[in-house]
Amino acid sequence: MAIVNEELLTIGAFAARARLSAKALRLYxxxxxxxxxxxxEASGYRYYRADQVDRARLVALLRQLDMPLARISEVLGAGGTEAADRLAAYWADVEARVAGQRTLAAYLRGRLSGRSSEMYEKFVIETVDVPAQVVITESRHTLADELPAWIGASLGRLESAARECGGVTGAPFVVYHSEVSMESDGPAESCVPVADEAAARAWAARQGRAWETTVRVEPAARLAYARITKAQVAHPQILAAFEAVEQWVAAEGLETAGPCREVYFADWEAAGAEDPVCDVAFPVR
Known part of the structure; x- marks a missing residue:
């Protein structure tokens, strides 16, 4: 019997009204x-109220947005304008991911079609000699999706700590000791040049292993670099910049002499999308 009483429906009847399968209802x-x-208690049969249909349909609609079930639970648990705000935040994340994938697809089309050289031509490659520097550093194994947030946070911590180490004496930079992607987790190392090595070593000793902090002397080096805008720092544009530098190094008969890096010479928060903010670089010899 589909209708148990005036208020309760069997799972089959409720599934028909909600346009969901009984299997989906059991999962929810x-x-x-x-x-x-x-x-x-005796049979294990589930019964639903008719006024639960709206919630069931809302779950189904949110699933059509490919929203993970855990996020659906957060939205439904919030209620009112907060629920709407959570949905908006989720959709903003989706649009950002799709925009990144669209850019990546265009980049890959260029590579697959043999037009890589066209992508590299927009980058101007130069060299600069950098003196030896004392740097305080923070290292982490991280995948590509976590990298931007970690870079901002780690450089912020190091720049704050630099006040105890004689102050910042050069542009902060991030060294990639191994590939960072969605399959490879580096590690990456954030570095801030400071003035006082003794004070820096005392600072590092107080940190312990909490943030994988160290002090070291970065040796003098000649860097081959391409200057990029804030918009170009996003993946995969930055990959094309690194590849352009690698192509130039090979064409000039040079060799890379260390891991690649990003040197952040501008105020990130104040910069606009088209403002130069970063040099992508390789030490060369």
Missing amino acids: DRLGLLAPAQVD
Whole structure:
């Protein structure tokens, strides 16, 4: 019998009204998204109220946005304008991811079609001699999606700590000791040049292993670099910049002499999308 009483529906009848499968309803129950109004202790049969149909349909609609079930639980648990704000935040993340994938697809089309040289031509490659520097550093194994947030946070911590180490004496930079991608986690090393090596070593000794902090002397080097804008720092534009530098180094008969790096010479927060903010570079010999 589909209707148990005036208020409760069997799972089959409720599924038909909500336009969901019984299997989906059982899953939503297990995840806490949509609990039955009543479960028969003897038979285990689930029963739902008719006024639960709207919530069931809302879950189904949110699933059409490919929203993970955990995020759906957050939205439904918030209610009102907060629920709408959580949905907006989720969709902003989706659009940002799709925009990044669109750019990556265009980049890959260029590579696959043999037009890589056209992508590299927009970058001007130069060299600069950098003296030896005392640097305080923070290292982390991180995947590409976590990298931007970590760079900002780690450089912020190091620049704050530099006040105890005689002050900042040069542009902060990030060294990639191994590839950072969605499959490879580096490590990456944030570095801030400071004036007082003794004070820096005393500072590092107080940190312990909390942030994988160290002090070292970065040796003098000649860097081959391409200057890029804030917009170009995003993946995959920055990959094309690094590849352009590598191509130039090979064409000039030079060799790379150390891991690649990003040198952040401008105020990131104050910079606009088209303002130069970063040099992507390789030590060369």
